[in-house]
Amino acid sequence: MKKTVMQKYARLIARKGVNLRKGQEVLINASLDQPDFVCMVAEECYRAGASKVTVEWSHQPLTKLNYRFRSQKVLNKIEDWELARLNHRADTLPAMIYIESDDPDGLSGINQDKVSKAQRARYPLIKPIRDKMENKYQWCIAAVPGEKWAKAVFPDLRVNQAVEKLWEAILYTSRADGDDPVAAWEEHNADLKARCDYLNSLGIEELHYTSSNGTDFRVGLIEDALFLGGSELTLGEGREFNPNIPSEEVFTSPMRGRAEGKVVSTRPLSYRGELIENFSIEFEGGKAVRVSAEKNEELLRDMISLDDGASYLGEAALVPYDSPIRNSEIVFRNTLFDENACCHLALGMGFANCIRDYGKYSLEECREKGINDSMIHVDFMIGSPDLSIDALTRDGRNVPIFRNGNWAF
Numbered sequence: 001m002k003k004t005v006m007q008k009y010a011r012l013i014a015r016k017g018v019n020l021r022k023g024q025e026v027l028i029n030a031s032l033d034q035p036d037f038v039c040m041v042a043e044e045c046y047r048a049g050a051s052k053v054t055v056e057w058s059h060q061p062l063t064k065l066n067y068r069f070r071s072q073k074v075l076n077k078i079e080d081w082e083l084a085r086l087n088h089r090a091d092t093l094p095a096m097i098y099i100e101s102d103d104p105d106g107l108s109g110i111n112q113d114k115v116s117k118a119q120r121a122r123y124p125l126i127k128p129i130r131d132k133m134e135n136k137y138q139w140c141i142a143a144v145p146g147e148k149w150a151k152a153v154f155p156d157l158r159v160n161q162a163v164e165k166l167w168e169a170i171l172y173t174s175r176a177d178g179d180d181p182v183a184a185w186e187e188h189n190a191d192l193k194a195r196c197d198y199l200n201s202l203g204i205e206e207l208h209y210t211s212s213n214g215t216d217f218r219v220g221l222i223e224d225a226l227f228l229g230g231s232e233l234t235l236g237e238g239r240e241f242n243p244n245i246p247s248e249e250v251f252t253s254p255m256r257g258r259a260e261g262k263v264v265s266t267r268p269l270s271y272r273g274e275l276i277e278n279f280s281i282e283f284e285g286g287k288a289v290r291v292s293a294e295k296n297e298e299l300l301r302d303m304i305s306l307d308d309g310a311s312y313l314g315e316a317a318l319v320p321y322d323s324p325i326r327n328s329e330i331v332f333r334n335t336l337f338d339e340n341a342c343c344h345l346a347l348g349m350g351f352a353n354c355i356r357d358y359g360k361y362s363l364e365e366c367r368e369k370g371i372n373d374s375m376i377h378v379d380f381m382i383g384s385p386d387l388s389i390d391a392l393t394r395d396g397r398n399v400p401i402f403r404n405g406n407w408a409f
Contacts, residue, residue, distance in 0.1 A: 001164060001167040001168075001171075005171065005176075005177065006036075006037055006040055007040055007044075008176060008181055009037075009142075009171060009174070009176040009181065010037065010040035010041045010043070010044045011044045011181075011182075012174075012176050012181040012182060012185065012245065013041055013044070013097060013140055013142050013245060014041060014044035014045045014047075014048045014097075015044070015048055015182055016181070016182050016185050016186075016241075016242055016245075017097065017138075017140030017142060017241065017242050017243075017245055018045075018095035018096070018097060018138040018139065018140045018241050019138060019239060019240055019241045019242075020045060020048040020049055020050055020095055020138075021049065021237075021239060022049035023049060023050075023051045024049070024050055024051065024093075024094065024095055025050065025051055025052045025053075025054070025092055025094035025095070026042075026045045026050045026052070026053045026054070026094055026095045026096075026097065027053075027054050027055075027056065027089070027094045027095070027096050027097070028041060028042065028045075028053065028054070028055045028056070028097045028098075028099065029055075029056050029058070029096070029097070029098045029099065030055060030056075030057060030058070030098075030099040030101070031057070031058050031059060031060070031099075031100075031101050031102055031146060032057060032058075032059050033101040033102075033144065033145070033146030033147065033149075034099070034101060034144040034145070034146070037099070037144050038055060038099060041097060041099070042055065045095075045097075050095075054094075060102055060103060060106035060107055060273065061106075063107065063110075063273075064106075064107060064109075064110055067110050067111055067114055067115060068110075068111070072114055072117055072118070075114060075117070075118040075121075076117065076118050076121035076122065077121075078122050078125050078126070083125065083129075086126065086129045087129060089129075089133065090129050090132045090133050093133065093136055093137040094137065095137065095138045095139065095140075095241075096137065096138070096139040096140075097139070097140050097142070098139070098140070098141040098142070099142060099143065099144055100141060100142070100143040100144075100334060100336055101143060101144045101145060101146035101149055102146060102148075102149060102273070103146060103148035103149050103152060103273075104149060104152050104270045104273070104275060104333035104334060105148075105152065105273070105274065105275065106148065106273045107272055107273020107274060108273065108274050110272070110273065110274075112272065112274075112299055112302060113302075115272060116302055116306060119306060119375060120306065120307070120375075123307070123375045127375070131363055134235075134352060134363055135234065135235040135352060135353050135358075136234055136235050136236060137234060138234060138239060138241035139241070139243055140241065140242060140243055140244070140245060141243065141244055141245070141336055142174070142245040142336075143170055143174075143334065143336055143337070144167075144170065145162075145163045145166035145167050145170065147159050147162075147163060149166065149333075149334070150162035150163040150165070150166040152333055153166055153169075153330060153331070153332060153333060154166065169328055169330055169332075170337075172324065172328065173246045173324045173325045173328060173337060173340075174245050174246040175188060175246065175324075176245070185242065185245075188230065189230035189231045189242070192229035192230035192247075192250060193229065193230060195227075195229065195250050195407070196226070196227045196228060196229050196250055198409060199227040199250065199318075199391075199401070200226050200227055202391055202393050202397075202399055203393045203394040203395060204221050204391045204392070204393055204394075204399075205220065205221060205223075205392050205393060205394045206218055206219065206220050206221065206258075206391070206392040207219050207221065207316060207389055207390070207391055207392075207401070208389065208390045208391075208392065209261075209263070209343075209382070209387065209388070209389050210387070210388050211264070211382075211384045211386055211387045211388070212384075212386050213264045213266070213384055214262060214264045214280065215261075215262065215263050215264045215382055215384070215387070216261050216262055217259070217260070217261035217262060217263045217283070217382075218259070218260050218261055219254045219255075219258060219259045219313065219316055219345075220254060220255040220258025220259070221252060221254055221255060221258075221316075222252075222253070222254070222255045222354075222355070222369055222370040222371070223394070224355060224356045224369070225252050225253060225254075225255075225354045225355055225356070225369075225370075226252065226354055226355070226356050227250050227251065227252045227318075227354075228250070228251060228252070228351075228353070228354060229247070229249060229250035229251065230242065230247060232353065235353070235358075235359050236359070244336065244340070246324070246325065246336075246337065246340050247340055248319045248320070248323045248324070248325065248340040248341075249317040249318065249319045249339070249340060249344075250317070250318045250319075251315050251316065251317035251318070251351075251354075252315070252316055252354050253314055253315055253316075253350030253351045253352075253354040253370075253371050253372065254313050254315075254316050254350075254370075255286075255370040256286060256309075256312050256313070256350070256370050256371070256372040257285060257286035257287075257312065257370075258286050258370075259283040259286045259287075259312075259313055260283055260284060260285075260286075261282070261283060262280055262281070262282045262283075263280065263281055263283075263345060263382045264279075264280045264382065265277075265278065265279045265280065265281075265380055265381060265382060266342060266381050266382055266383055266384050267331060267338045267341065267342070267380075267381040268331065268333060268338070269300075269335070269378070269379075269380045269381075270333055270334060270335055270338075271296075271299060271300075271303060271378060272299070274296055274299060275295060275296065275333065276293050276295060276296040276297075276299055276300050277293065277294055277295040277296070278293060278294035278295065279291060279292060279293035279294070279297070279300055279380075280292055280293075281304075281380075283313075286312055286313070287311045287312055288304045288311040288312075288347065289311075291304065303347070303376065303378060304347060306374070306375060306376055307374055307375050307376075308374075309348060309349065309372050309373045309374030309375075310347060310348050310374045310375070310376050311347065312347070312348075312372045312374070313345055313346065313347060313350075313372060314346050314347065314348045314349045314350035314351070314371075314372045314374065314377055315344075315345065315346035315350065315351065315377070315379065316345055317339070317343060317344050317345070317346070317379070318343055318389070318401065318402065318407075319339070319340055319341065319342050319343050319344065319383060320342075320402075320405065320406040320407050321341075321342050321343075321383055321384070321385055321387070321404075321405030321406055322405070322406050323340065323341055323342070325337055325338070325340050325341040326341040326342055326383075335378075335379050338381055339379040339380075339381060341381065341383070342381050342382070342383020342384070342387075342405065343381070343382055343383035343387060343389070343402070343405075344379050344380060344381045344382060344383065345379070345380060345382060346377055346378060346379040346380070347374075347376065347377075347378050347380070348372065348374035348375070348376035348377040348378055349372060349373060349374045349375075349376065349377040350367075350371040350372040350373070351371065352366035352367070352371055354371070355369055355371065383405060384405060385404065385405045386404055386405060387402055387404075387405045388400075388402055388403055388404075389401040389402035
């Protein structure tokens, strides 16, 4: 990929993704796949006014070795220096940039039982720090092609061809392949905001999803919850940022405990470095009570049992089937992209900023209103070419929201 194009993409992440304030620290999380691009992002952050840019590198083969050879006791423990680092982030609120490039099958064969036990052991110490930071800092998830990811998406191409083709797909779907990606995102955000404004004007009590693949599902909404989409604002300072590049979704956090029926997946789910494929989930009383999958069903069962909130919904997202990602006809095998190909739901943690005037409430008060809490937030795709969604409003109307997989307004 041409360096000038990559530089525009790096600038988009720094300027429109996290939208740094002068003097702010930046933390970049990245794998070893595209170090030159990570350097470009770091440089753009400095040019945008960052006081300090730190990169934390990861490597899937090393992660597999750690889980293979470390004892459960070692995996469960959080060292004092790790807690100090997390508390420093909570105090300084750096902008967080996550550059995804991992092989979708890169952790296949890992001992998932050890992973689950470590998550459960570490989470009680991490949760108070995470809650302290909630909605107070800018963050952005974007992607670059790793060689193994590219080969997984384009198995018939040589490695260099696959990487180039995945670069093209990432930039196209991220609206970063034109002359002015920042201007393109400003236009895109305006469209998403207009759709949110319309949905928020309806007073929706419940959404009803139906599709010929077997999806027949109802989810209740919180009375003072809002639909959000595109850019968001930090709590307090009100600084605008774009958490996902790309993003096509308009979303809300539904009422915990109000979900009934069955949803059928329409794209694979990448979870902990493994793929869960061709699965369905049945809900009763808001809770996922039955699951089935052709591949990695046990991993899906483990996911919804990680904690009390893991089997409840944290997000309902509306994405037209006629979207740049779906129209590319590429299954990216990466949730950042595949979730923006069609409508999706998420199990686990909900978003407090979906509550109207959420800054007036504590995080706990937002959860008392119906926002789910969990150590996970996992999106899975249910959009299809014939998906219909109807909104039942609080004044008794039935309003079409989606027809044939796309917006009905």
